Amino acid sequence: MKITNYLLSALLMGTFACNSNPTKEKAEETKEPNIVIIFADDMGYGDLGTYGATQWETPNLDKLAHDGTRFTQFYVPHAVCSASRAALLTGAYANRLEIFGALDHSAKHGLNLEETTIAEMLKKKGYHTGIVGKWHLGHQPEFLPSQQGFDSYFGLPYSNDMWPHHPETKDYYPPLPLYEGDSVIKYLDEQSQLTTWYTEKAVSFIEENKEGPFFLYLAHSMPHVPLYVSDKFKGKSEQGLYGDVMMEIDWSVGQVRSKLEELGLADNTLIIFTSDNGPWLSYGGHAGTTGGLREGKGTSLDGGIRVPAIFTWPGHIPADKEQAQPAMTIDIFPTIAALTDSKLPDLKIDGRNIWPLIEGEKMEEKPYYAYYNRNELQAVIYGKWKVVYPHRYRTIPEGTEMRNDGFPVNYLYLEFEKKELYDMENDPSETTDVKDKYPEVMAQMDSLANIARADMGDALNKMDGPGLRKHGTIEEEK
Numbered sequence: 001m002k003i004t005n006y007l008l009s010a011l012l013m014g015t016f017a018c019n020s021n022p023t024k025e026k027a028e029e030t031k032e033p034n035i036v037i038i039f040a041d042d043m044g045y046g047d048l049g050t051y052g053a054t055q056w057e058t059p060n061l062d063k064l065a066h067d068g069t070r071f072t073q074f075y076v077p078h079a080v081c082s083a084s085r086a087a088l089l090t091g092a093y094a095n096r097l098e099i100f101g102a103l104d105h106s107a108k109h110g111l112n113l114e115e116t117t118i119a120e121m122l123k124k125k126g127y128h129t130g131i132v133g134k135w136h137l138g139h140q141p142e143f144l145p146s147q148q149g150f151d152s153y154f155g156l157p158y159s160n161d162m163w164p165h166h167p168e169t170k171d172y173y174p175p176l177p178l179y180e181g182d183s184v185i186k187y188l189d190e191q192s193q194l195t196t197w198y199t200e201k202a203v204s205f206i207e208e209n210k211e212g213p214f215f216l217y218l219a220h221s222m223p224h225v226p227l228y229v230s231d232k233f234k235g236k237s238e239q240g241l242y243g244d245v246m247m248e249i250d251w252s253v254g255q256v257r258s259k260l261e262e263l264g265l266a267d268n269t270l271i272i273f274t275s276d277n278g279p280w281l282s283y284g285g286h287a288g289t290t291g292g293l294r295e296g297k298g299t300s301l302d303g304g305i306r307v308p309a310i311f312t313w314p315g316h317i318p319a320d321k322e323q324a325q326p327a328m329t330i331d332i333f334p335t336i337a338a339l340t341d342s343k344l345p346d347l348k349i350d351g352r353n354i355w356p357l358i359e360g361e362k363m364e365e366k367p368y369y370a371y372y373n374r375n376e377l378q379a380v381i382y383g384k385w386k387v388v389y390p391h392r393y394r395t396i397p398e399g400t401e402m403r404n405d406g407f408p409v410n411y412l413y414l415e416f417e418k419k420e421l422y423d424m425e426n427d428p429s430e431t432t433d434v435k436d437k438y439p440e441v442m443a444q445m446d447s448l449a450n451i452a453r454a455d456m457g458d459a460l461n462k463m464d465g466p467g468l469r470k471h472g473t474i475e476e477e478k
Contacts, residue, residue, distance in 0.1 A: 032213040033313065034260075034269040035122070035336060038253060039088065039217070041081070041134060041159075041224035043308065044279035046291025047246055051308050053289070056236075056243030060254035061310070064273060068312030069321040069358050073424070075328045075381065076277050078371055079297050079304035081159055082136045084276040084329070085219070089117040089137070089148075091333025091349035095375045096456050098471040103136060104162050105174055110138015111148060112472035116345040118333055119149030119215060125340050128209040131155065132201045133219030135179075140474055146182055150217075154180050154201045160191060160221040167226075167407045191228035194221055195245075199252040203259045210263045218256070220249055225283050226406055240404065242286055267314050270339070272332060275307040281396055282411055285404030294430045299393045300370035300378035301430055302386075311358045321360035326381055328368045348467065367448040375468075377458040380449050384425035387435075387445040390416045391460055421445065 045051060049058045050065040076084045081102040083094035090097065090111070097115060111117075119129040130152040131145045138144070139157035146153060156178060163176035175187035188194075202218045222228070222245045229244040233251065237243025253273065260266040279288035281296035281303075290296055290303035297304050309327070311317055330351035337344050338353040356363050370379035372391075379388045394411040396402075403409060421435035421442050435442040452458070457465030 032125070032268075033316075033339060034212050034214050034216075034265060035118075035127075035340075036216045036218065036256065036260075036269060036271045037088075037118075037332070038256070038271065038273045039085075039133070039219040040249060040273075040275040041219070041221055042277060042280050042288065042297055043223055043246075043249075043275035044288030044290050044296070045293055045303070045306050045308055046289035047223075047279070048308050050310075052291050053246070055239035056246050058246060058250040060250045060257065061273065064253060064257070064271065064312050065310045067314065067319050068271075068310060068317045069323050069360055071309040071311075071323045071327060071357075073324055073326045074274065074307055074309035075305050075326065075368055075370070076275075076307055077305070077328055077330060077369060079277040079299055080372070081134075081224075081276055083371075085134075085136050086111055088276075088329045088332060089119070089217075090115050090345075091118075091330050091351040092347075093330065093350050093369065093371060093456065095371045096348075096350065096467060097469055099137070100374050102159060103138060104158055105139065107138065108140065109471045109473045110140060110143025112470060113142070113147060114472075115347065115469075117148045118336060119145075119217070121149075121333070121337060121342050121345070122213075122215045122340060123149050123151075125342055126213065127340075128212070128214040129217075130205045130209070130214070131217045131219065132198050132205065133217075134159065134221045135219070138472070141182060142474060143472060144179070144182055152181065152205065154178075155198065155219065156221055159224055160194070161225055163188070165189075165226065191221070191226065192230050194228060195248045195252055196230050196232075199255050202252075202256055206256070206259050206263065206265070210265060212265070212268070216256075218252075220252070222249055223288060225280060225286050227286050240285055242288065246288075270311070270313040270316070270336075272309075272311055274309040274329065278304045278307065280408075282408035283406070284402030284409065286406055292429055295393070295395060298372070299395075300372055300388065300391075301393070302424070302428065305370050305379075317358055318360055323357050323360060325357055325362060325365070326368060326383065327354050327357055330368075347469070367452075369449075369452050373459065375457055375459040377449060377452060377456075377460060380445055380452070381424075382445060382448060384423060385441055385445060386422045386424050386430070387419055387442065387449070388416055388422070388430070389419045389449070389460060392416075 049062045086094040086099040131150045133155040177184040233244045233248040278296045293303035295301040295303040331354040334351045334353045365383040368381040378391045397412040420433035422430045455467040457463040
């Protein structure tokens, strides 16, 4: 594999962002499409039938995949909630925006208002914008969705386990608030109706904005623990509660598609389905599956950052396509910008327009970076290659008896003591280090890593970067 030209191009341009628009013909075909992003929480790569799930059924999601393009190597840049959501909504690595980890009720900061979200970009094009579900980019009034381009909001300000019933920290969290707009409408003591409420609000948003165009961001709280399911799906799966929850999320997707079809909007609506990171494996039977990938949430191994991803738009995206070329959630923002002829932000972003990939075609390879903790560059992905750099990571100790009651087992923390290179095409489980076999590839991967470090720094190498920006704080925004 030759990447010298890409390295030279990246060095000269100083950015990996791409603002290429579709062809004139394609732009005419995609005038003002409605856009629906459905974002699951802690859903594993192997949790959908079309990705190999066998103990529960996901017919609506399987049909969504059949009707469009299914990615087999789609990534999030951060295997944790807030950071992953910041990257999705802005098209930039969250460490560039100083958003790390998972913000809780004590956070005094959030996504800086100077950053542009997908909602803010589309509002300038006349879109009605709504979020239903989990926000997690700052719960203070200064950072709620209404301040970030959304016309309406119904959901939780952070993760559904950040409440007094947390199995490990019962005295830390306050009551869990449910928001509508900028106001708390109730505090939750149980969550069995949460997916149903989200679905009803999503369907109502579509109905209310059927004249369009609209952007709906449906960010499910499930299947993040604690798991809750309505009576409609309780006991429906072979696996148990997790499978029941997955079947209810699948039902929710079906309800959204049915409403679009009922209103005659399906042919003018792009639906994107993906997850914020991989499964929280320490919760055993209350966690999803990685489909054979290594480790899970909270790691930069593929079980933590490779997620299912489906793009469907009848008449515009070919049916029953599979895309094996890598892409990442940071690419969704610039792709939507290109489809809607929207201007990209003045502040640098990191994604590119991947419309050709969504159509099942090939594009020039691009490096993708996996960050965790406070600006640690832990891995680089380029085509079929992936390098993992020395860092501390977590795993389930071999022989651990897993639980199925909503309580986690303890992680064991280990060190990657040396960098390792994997051929992901032939070794998707990341078992065999091949850097000695491919020294030229290893050198080129190091060069790609150094470009990112020169821009955004790397805490593992005690490097700061000139491309970093500040998150918003209460003091700054007042």
